[in-house]
Amino acid sequence: MFKANDNYLKLPGNYLFSDIAGRIEAYGAAHPDKAANIVRLGIGDVTQPLAPSIVKALHEAVDEMGTAASFRGYAPDLGYDFLRETIVHNDFESRGAEVYADEVFVSDGAKSDCGNIQEIFSADARIAVCDPVYPVYVDSNVMAGRTGAYDAKTGLWSSVVYMPCVKENGFTPELPGLDEDVALIYLCFPNNPTGATISQAQLQAWVDYANEHGAVIIYDAAYEAYISDPALPHSIYECDGARTCAIEIRSFSKNAGFTGTRLGYTVVPRDLKDANGVSMRDLWARRHGTKFNGAPYIVQRAGQAVYSEQGKRETREQILFYMENARIIREGLAEAGYTVFGGVNAPYIWLATPEGMGSWQFFDHLLDTIQVVGTPGAGFGPSGEGYLRLTAFGSRESATEAVRRIRTM
Ligand code: PLP
Numbered sequence: 559m560f561k562a563n564d565n566y567l568k569l570p571g572n573y574l575f576s577d578i579a580g581r582i583e584a585y586g587a588a589h590p591d592k593a594a595n596i597v598r599l600g601i602g603d604v605t606q607p608l609a610p611s612i613v614k615a616l617h618e619a620v621d622e623m624g625t626a627a628s629f630r631g632y633a634p635d636l637g638y639d640f641l642r643e644t645i646v647h648n649d650f651e652s653r654g655a656e657v658y659a660d661e662v663f664v665s666d667g668a669k670s671d672c673g674n675i676q677e678i679f680s681a682d683a684r685i686a687v688c689d690p691v692y693p694v695y696v697d698s699n700v701m702a703g704r705t706g707a708y709d710a711k712t713g714l715w716s717s718v719v720y721m722p723c724v725k726e727n728g729f730t731p732e733l734p735g736l737d738e739d740v741a742l743i744y745l746c747f748p749n750n751p752t753g754a755t756i757s758q759a760q761l762q763a764w765v766d767y768a769n770e771h772g773a774v775i776i777y778d779a780a781y782e783a784y785i786s787d788p789a790l791p792h793s794i795y796e797c798d799g800a801r802t803c804a805i806e807i808r809s810f811s812k813n814a815g816f817t818g819t820r821l822g823y824t825v826v827p828r829d830l831k832d833a834n835g836v837s838m839r840d841l842w843a844r845r846h847g848t849k850f851n852g853a854p855y856i857v858q859r860a861g862q863a864v865y866s867e868q869g870k871r872e873t874r875e876q877i878l879f880y881m882e883n884a885r886i887i888r889e890g891l892a893e894a895g896y897t898v899f900g901g902v903n904a905p906y907i908w909l910a911t912p913e914g915m916g917s918w919q920f921f922d923h924l925l926d927t928i929q930v931v932g933t934p935g936a937g938f939g940p941s942g943e944g945y946l947r948l949t950a951f952g953s954r955e956s957a958t959e960a961v962r963r964i965r966t967m
Pocket of ligand 1: 602666667668669670672692746750778780808809810811816817821822
């Protein structure tokens, strides 16, 4: 009789957002009169439609696909040159960062890349993650058998190095101890879920650490477009020496509303070599070529349009719209006496739960009493206990209404 991959059997419970959806559904079934009244600031999905310049590019690309002369079949595995060159010019050259088009791998989004990138590292590579953290980094390493045993009491894996991100350290992790022997370090800034950022000097210290200790940083910059402070780095390649120790993952989901359209990319520099001189860029190219057949032509054309003058203007407006939601939530809750973090250079507000109330308890309390949904911080890791994540991705009405209701409590 066949057997399932027992690494998958180690995964505890549901994926966080399925868990939350289940609770909301159960609440709706028990209180049908209140179900329609729920304000959702939980899952981090955008709500603004695709910008006109992007829709236009999609239409034009669809028309091209409809005539024999301009029809395109399989896209190049690594992405079309028109997009990769546009990315290099706009996201890196413009910030003085050294990245080349043949180091950019276009994909169907950052989640795939965050989950898949671990495949090109050895099975015994020790990973370090922030706590709290976007769940994909750990779960994908669980599936690969890299995380040891799960302790249901603490919510921690025995072989994972956790770097607590708490109020006391400004929600930025401290460097792992020298005896930790980490090989893969996952960092995400601006951060999901805390909304924290990292300064150029702090990021440089991570790059120096990785180079000194032969580790690799997987830098998830999915929320880079939300940075408003001009002093903050947008890319890890703005740091000296990052080309020998860092992989960067980007997404079109949050900067241009592609959560349902699907586009992202990963940079693996040619200078990133393992202990035996193996090129990680070539390994990732090999993996991409075998397991991925390219992002759709029409979507890559849409991605290119994000970088047009009009596209930049329109997507900027959307980001400013969400950041106004963030301001309304952050300031409204602070005025009401809550302690809030984030929401300045990130679309997430990290709300401290009232004294003595746990994350899930506060989640249930908000759902029960005022029908507002957030994401319990504990769902992102033990150090997220005592917090609730609210997102700025809803409508203006949902942001103002959530604040109004929380203030009435
Ligand atoms: N990385 C982080 C930190 C995220 O929060 C998300 C989505 O919420 C992703 C990656 C996934 O982005 P994508 O939609 O490109 O798959």
